[in-house]
Amino acid sequence: xxxxxxxxxxxxxxxxxxxxxxxxxxxxxxxxxxxxxxxxxxxxxxxxxxxxxxxxxxxxxxxxxxxxxxxx
Amino acid sequence: xxxxxxxxxxxxxxxxxxxxxxxxxxxxxxxxxxxxxxxxxxxxxxxxxxxxxxxxxxxxxxxxxxxxxxxxxxxxxxxxxxxxxxxxxxxxxxxxxxxxxxxxxxxxxxxxxxxxxxxxxxxxxxxxxxxxxxxxxxxxxxxxxxxxxxxxxxxxxxxxxxxxxxxxxxxxxxxxxxxxxxxxxxxxxxxxxxxxxxxxxxxxxxxxxxxxxxxxxxxxxxxxxxxxxxxxxxxxxxxxxxxxxxxxxxxxxxxxxxxxxxxxxxxxxxxxxxxxxxxxxxxxxxxxxxxxxxxxxxxxxxxxxxxxxxxxxxxxxxxxxxxxxxxxxxxxxxxxxxxxxxxxxxxxxxxxxxxxxxxxxxxxxxxxxxxxxxxxxxxxxxxxxxxxxxxxxxxxxxxxxxxxxxxxxxxxxxxxxxxxxxxxxxxxxxxxxxxxxxxxxxxxxxxxxxxxxxxxxxxxxxxxxxxx
Numbered sequence: 001x002x003x004x005x006x007x008x009x010x011x012x013x014x015x016x017x018x019x020x021x022x023x024x025x026x027x028x029x030x031x032x033x034x035x036x037x038x039x040x041x042x043x044x045x046x047x048x049x050x051x052x053x054x055x056x057x058x059x060x061x062x063x064x065x066x067x068x069x070x071x072x
Numbered sequence: 073x074x075x076x077x078x079x080x081x082x083x084x085x086x087x088x089x090x091x092x093x094x095x096x097x098x099x100x101x102x103x104x105x106x107x108x109x110x111x112x113x114x115x116x117x118x119x120x121x122x123x124x125x126x127x128x129x130x131x132x133x134x135x136x137x138x139x140x141x142x143x144x145x146x147x148x149x150x151x152x153x154x155x156x157x158x159x160x161x162x163x164x165x166x167x168x169x170x171x172x173x174x175x176x177x178x179x180x181x182x183x184x185x186x187x188x189x190x191x192x193x194x195x196x197x198x199x200x201x202x203x204x205x206x207x208x209x210x211x212x213x214x215x216x217x218x219x220x221x222x223x224x225x226x227x228x229x230x231x232x233x234x235x236x237x238x239x240x241x242x243x244x245x246x247x248x249x250x251x252x253x254x255x256x257x258x259x260x261x262x263x264x265x266x267x268x269x270x271x272x273x274x275x276x277x278x279x280x281x282x283x284x285x286x287x288x289x290x291x292x293x294x295x296x297x298x299x300x301x302x303x304x305x306x307x308x309x310x311x312x313x314x315x316x317x318x319x320x321x322x323x324x325x326x327x328x329x330x331x332x333x334x335x336x337x338x339x340x341x342x343x344x345x346x347x348x349x350x351x352x353x354x355x356x357x358x359x360x361x362x363x364x365x366x367x368x369x370x371x372x373x374x375x376x377x378x379x380x381x382x383x384x385x386x387x388x389x390x391x392x393x394x395x396x397x398x399x400x401x402x403x404x405x406x407x408x409x410x411x412x413x414x415x416x417x418x419x420x421x422x423x424x425x426x427x428x429x430x431x432x433x434x435x436x437x438x439x440x441x442x443x444x445x446x447x448x449x450x451x452x453x454x455x456x457x458x459x460x461x462x463x464x465x466x467x468x469x470x471x472x473x474x475x476x477x478x479x480x481x482x483x484x485x486x487x488x489x490x491x492x493x494x495x496x497x498x499x500x501x502x503x504x505x506x507x508x509x510x511x512x513x514x515x516x517x518x519x520x521x522x523x524x525x526x527x528x529x530x531x532x533x534x535x536x537x538x539x540x
Contacts, residue, residue, distance in 0.1 A: 014508060017506045017507060017508045018507075018508050019338065019339045019507050019508060019509050019510065020338065020339065020340060021339050021340075021510075022509075022510060022513070046506070048335070048506045049332070050332075051328055051331050051332065051512070051515065052335075052508055052512040052513070052515065052516050053295050053512070053515040053516045053518070053519040057516075059520070059524075062516065062520040065513065065516070065517070066517060066520075069510075069513060072510055072513050072514050072517060
């Protein structure tokens, strides 16, 4: 799965907060891969004061999440 | 109270012939005899026909002069015949008969119904029937000008408004009630509102409609952030989980706010920890509104709870605290009841009304009164939940002697105070938690799916560069 460097930042931010059950679906080496390609100059944080769906993500981030969680 | 007085009360309630269409179809014939006075059903498990019902009536000697209490008979029928009609016609006039037909009505059944001559008759059909049949039934079962049939609409498609217009043309004083059970009906609701003759419309929303696990859920509307419009300026009374709202926006706002509160709860949290978390949240967020209490007391006013306003104001009285506790714990899968002293069955004669909760943890029941916990913690009268005689307490330890009539109806236990201390210590670490649950991801995917469904023009508009 190829991921852009900006999307990697967003995915790492999301994965950080995933419920422990959901986290089990993420391969460990995938997190390492995201970490290795992330764009360190891209500053991204989830706004925790609004529901997750009201946060703005790159479309690519959502596409990758859908691949990671095909059953949701 | 004499039977005659009770009968008059009941007749007042029963004088509206009701036609209900269409709702769920039961799987088998069911017959119940219901005592109005005690609001309980006499079990009739072995009954196979209305003949058997009549036997039960004999066994229970439903003679109002003997019992000084009325009964009414509820007959749920998938099929009925001449014999059924004969028996119902033979019933004493003191027995109220409510016939509920659970499947679709055809002309043959209609003709049988027309042979009913029992005086105290109420009719409901849970199946589909066409407008001609409704018209005929209303003609048959409407005995006075005051009788206005009620049609319950529980599936709304793009043609429903035509049926409403037709019914209004043909049936005088027809009334409507709307029950929303699926997302499609909710989305089509606005198309029928202008055609409903009443200025104030009751809309009952299924308790599960916004639950992600419910197959016909309408979370998409919350995610879309577009409320059901009320372009006709009619007053909507929206009832959801026993609480009333003035608009769907209020309902969506409440669901969003509840999600924010839930976003700190890990999925493996214990029931005790969740209850502790909710109470600690309420201590930090809400205040008791003494002005509202005084006004309610002076006016004997117990206006409906509106939890959206309770959250936005951050203040309320006991019914808000208890209502909020039930709402959020229900949504977190924890069994919770709201106990209300103003309920007639729980009324004691000489104390002010109050509301609190009963929660079940691993099959055991406990009292919880978040109103008093919040008040006592904020005033410094107690310093921890373990100290509180209102948090997860038993009949003996619960801090309210004045609600004995309510309390004595339950067998509650006292939760181990050390475990409550341990729970508090775990929960206060959750503030650093922000947990993305499966439902949050599903909502995100829905929002994305809606976004890519947008028209080209909308997508162009979205892409116009602008300052963020």
